[in-house]
Amino acid sequence: MDKYNLISKLNNNSDINTIKSYSTKRITITEETALNLIEHKNEVLKDTGRIELSFSALDLIIQTFINSSYLDQYCFKDTVYELTEIFYSLKNDTDDMISDKKLISILFDLFEDKCKGEIELLHKEAAELKEYFTEHRNIKGFNKS
Amino acid sequence: MNIEKVLNNPDNKEELLILLKNRIKKFKNRYDSSIPVSKAEALLESIIYILSLNDEESSITKMYENGLIINDYYLKESYKIYERLLNDMFINDNRYYLSTLNDGIKAFFILYNRYFFPENYHITVDYPLMITRFNLKGAHFIKNYLFCAETENIFLNRFLGEDVHRLLFNNDENYEDMPINLCETVFINWLFDFKSSSEITEIYKEMTEEQFKANLHNKINSSVLTLREKIYFNHYLESNIYKIHEMIRLNTLDTVIYHETEEKIDIEFYDYERLLDFEYENRLDRLRYDKDYAVLKDIDSIFDLADLLMEAIDDINEMLKALNFINEDKFIGLLLYFRNYDSLFTEALYLRLEDLEETKRNKIQKMLDNIKDGQDY
Numbered sequence: 001m002d003k004y005n006l007i008s009k010l011n012n013n014s015d016i017n018t019i020k021s022y023s024t025k026r027i028t029i030t031e032e033t034a035l036n037l038i039e040h041k042n043e044v045l046k047d048t049g050r051i052e053l054s055f056s057a058l059d060l061i062i063q064t065f066i067n068s069s070y071l072d073q074y075c076f077k078d079t080v081y082e083l084t085e086i087f088y089s090l091k092n093d094t095d096d097m098i099s100d101k102k103l104i105s106i107l108f109d110l111f112e113d114k115c116k117g118e119i120e121l122l123h124k125e126a127a128e129l130k131e132y133f134t135e136h137r138n139i140k141g142f143n144k145s
Numbered sequence: 146m147n148i149e150k151v152l153n154n155p156d157n158k159e160e161l162l163i164l165l166k167n168r169i170k171k172f173k174n175r176y177d178s179s180i181p182v183s184k185a186e187a188l189l190e191s192i193i194y195i196l197s198l199n200d201e202e203s204s205i206t207k208m209y210e211n212g213l214i215i216n217d218y219y220l221k222e223s224y225k226i227y228e229r230l231l232n233d234m235f236i237n238d239n240r241y242y243l244s245t246l247n248d249g250i251k252a253f254f255i256l257y258n259r260y261f262f263p264e265n266y267h268i269t270v271d272y273p274l275m276i277t278r279f280n281l282k283g284a285h286f287i288k289n290y291l292f293c294a295e296t297e298n299i300f301l302n303r304f305l306g307e308d309v310h311r312l313l314f315n316n317d318e319n320y321e322d323m324p325i326n327l328c329e330t331v332f333i334n335w336l337f338d339f340k341s342s343s344e345i346t347e348i349y350k351e352m353t354e355e356q357f358k359a360n361l362h363n364k365i366n367s368s369v370l371t372l373r374e375k376i377y378f379n380h381y382l383e384s385n386i387y388k389i390h391e392m393i394r395l396n397t398l399d400t401v402i403y404h405e406t407e408e409k410i411d412i413e414f415y416d417y418e419r420l421l422d423f424e425y426e427n428r429l430d431r432l433r434y435d436k437d438y439a440v441l442k443d444i445d446s447i448f449d450l451a452d453l454l455m456e457a458i459d460d461i462n463e464m465l466k467a468l469n470f471i472n473e474d475k476f477i478g479l480l481l482y483f484r485n486y487d488s489l490f491t492e493a494l495y496l497r498l499e500d501l502e503e504t505k506r507n508k509i510q511k512m513l514d515n516i517k518d519g520q521d522y
Contacts, residue, residue, distance in 0.1 A: 006158070007185045010166055012178070045179065052179040053169055060178075092181060099176030 007051060014038045014056040022062045027076050029062070036077065037062070041084050048088040057100045058084060064108050070117020082119045083107065086126045093130040148197040151208070160205040165189055172261055187262065194264035194282060216263050219284035224254065226291040235301040237309065241324040245272035246294060253287055275329045275381045296377045297328035300370070304331060332378060333389070336361055343473030346396045347442070357393075358386045397502075420449045432457035438470040447478040455490045464493035477509055484513060 019034040029037075041058045045051065061083050065071060071079055090103060098106070106129070107122065115121035151157060168188050173180045195212035196205065203211075227250055234246065249268045256267040264282040274293045281289055301309060309331055313320045316330060337345045349357055365378050382389075391397075420428070428444070431437040432453060444450050450471065458464045468476065480494050498506060 003186055003189055004182070006162060006165070007182060007189065009162060010169070010185070049182045050179045051182055051185055053166065053173070054175075055178050057178040088179070091177075091179065096174070096177060096180065099174055100178050101176055 010051055010053055011042070011045070012052045012054065012056060014041065014058050018059060019062060022059070022066055024066055027066055027071065027073050029076075033077050037080055037084075040081050044084050044088050048092055050088055050091065057087060057104070060100060060104050061087060064104050065111070068108070068112060068117065070111070079119055082123075086122060090126055090129060094133040097133065146197075146200055146202055148193065151196065151202055151205075152193065157205050161192070164192060164205055164209060168192060168261075191262050191264055198285070213259075216259060216284055219288045220257070220259060223284055223288040223291055226288065226295055227254070230291060230295045230298060233298065233302060235298050235309075235327070236306045237301075237313075237327055238321050239272075239313075239325070239327060240322055241272045242327055245270055250287070250291065257284065259284070271324055273324060273326045275326055275332070276377070276384070293377065296373055297326075300374055300378075301328055301331060332381070336364060341472065341474050342396065343476075346393050347472055349390075349393050354386065354390050357390050358382070361386070361389075420444065420446065425449065425453070429453055429457055432467070436463070438467045441467060441470045447475055450475060451479060451483055451490065455488060459489065461489055461493055461496075464489060465496060468493055468497045473505075480509065480513065 014037075016031060016034045016038065019037060020029050020031060023029045037058060041056075058080075062080060065080065065083060066076075086107065087100075087103065090098075090107075091100075094103075107126075110125045111117060111119075111122050114125060152161070165185070165188065168191075169180060169185055172184070172188060192209065195216060196208045198212040198215040199208045202208070230246065237243075249270060249272075253266055253268045257263075258265070258267075263284065266283055266287055270290060272294075274290065275297060276293055279286065279289050309327065312334060313325075313327065313330055317323065317325075340348070349360070352360065361382055362379055365375055365382070368375075370378070428440040431440050433456075441450060441453070444453070454464065454467055458467060471479070476494070476497065480498065483491050483494065498509060501509070
């Protein structure tokens with residue numbers, strides 16, 4: 001029995017129409033963009049060695065970040081690509097100690113306040129976050145919420 | 146039941162997938178959308194382990210439910226055995242024995258996760274048993290390990306703790322810090338009636354492996370041991386008979402057989418009975434005219450032995466041949482008493498000493514060195 005093959009069948013596929021429905025007045029998500037974002041997410045999941053079973057974290061990332069004052073139609077897709085990579089890497093690096101919702105919320109706050117919309121700076125913040133969690137992973141109180 | 150066949154059956158795939166999905170959902174936080182593939186694989190392994198506990202094939206769901214019941218039984222049995230073991234645990238300070246049976250097994254009952262990863266036992270089982278590791282996992286492994294440990298414990302409790310300590314200490318002064326099994330050495334010594342290695346070699350060396358095996362099984366079966374001990378030790382013998390037989394053939398049993406201490410040799414050789422005159426004369430004739438060295442075997446007194454050898458033999462090679470019929474304890478006694486004689490006999494004793502295996506030779510030499518010059522033994 002191919003165990004990996006069996007497990008990969010569990011992967012949850014995001015819905016293109018749902019993603020399209022997150023469009024705002026400033027940013028429109030086309031069918032092509034939605035498809036690209038889903039394909040990219042699946043690649044990142046594969047690269048980070050994870051499987052997605054229930055709701056889609058990509059949906060949550062888009063819903064949250066589409067309201068950022070630093071995103072526009074031009075940079076939206078590439079920024080979501082990078083956010084997806086940062087998100088799944090951090091999920092691994094923090095041993096799933098932070099829930100999806102909370103992690104996305106932390107990333108959004110950093111992106112808006114500290115990084116002023118600079119994705120490169122967010123990469124650096126994510127690296128620091130990883131370091132912080134590595135040091136404190138055995139300390140009680142790091143509960144998911 | 147062939148678990149691979151069950152897993153490869155296309156009809157079972159869908160059910161297995163649903164079961165895995167449910168297990169993952171229960172395992173992961175409900176606020177998480179994903180988990181690492183490695184965790185999903187571990188959960189799948191756990192499902193497969195629980196399924197493999199079944200004897201008969203049925204639907205995946207039924208097999209999983211039944212497997213959980215079997216696993217719970219192993220866990221409960223492990224706890225029962227462990228309670229009994231702790232209540233009557235043989236006392237010894239071996240570090241590995243104590244750390245595994247006291248702390249390690251306790252930690253197992255605390256850390257064991259019967260719900261998500263039942264195939265793991267989370268602890269390092271350092272203390273080796275006489276019967277080597279079984280190809281088992283989780284609570285099933287612990288149950289069997291404890292059952293064997295308890296059987297060995299029942300056997301060990303037939304002896305005084307200090308006697309077992311002395312026995313093991315004589316084999317290796319550092320045994321308390323070594324990952325060795327306490328029971329095996331005691332069992333082998335018991336099996337051979339606590340005789341010295343040379344005596345054992347003398348008794349068994351002519352036997353074929355089959356005769357030897359039958360002899361030892363008989364010793365176990367006709368003993369006062371419980372049925373459980375008999376089954377366990379017979380099973381041990383089945384797997385180790387060749388090793389023990391070879392040790393006897395090569396006279397290397399001294400790695401497990403208790404070496405007499407200097408003091409013990411001191412006591413042992415004073416009490417032997419001398420031969421009656423006619424017995425002595427009879428043996429002298431057989432030695433002198435027939436070169437029948439076997440007559441030396443059942444002589445208890447080393448003084449009779451020395452007298453006979455010195456009186457009957459005047460050739461160094463013949464003397465060496467004759468000395469081979471004398472067991473090691475008596476040989477050491479002869480050496481201690483007659484080490485300063487200026488005779489062919491003493492020369493032969495030293496030549497035989499040179500032929501002994503190095504460790505043994507060094508031990509005897511150390512004993513000889515400890516006796517002050519001119520002191521009578």
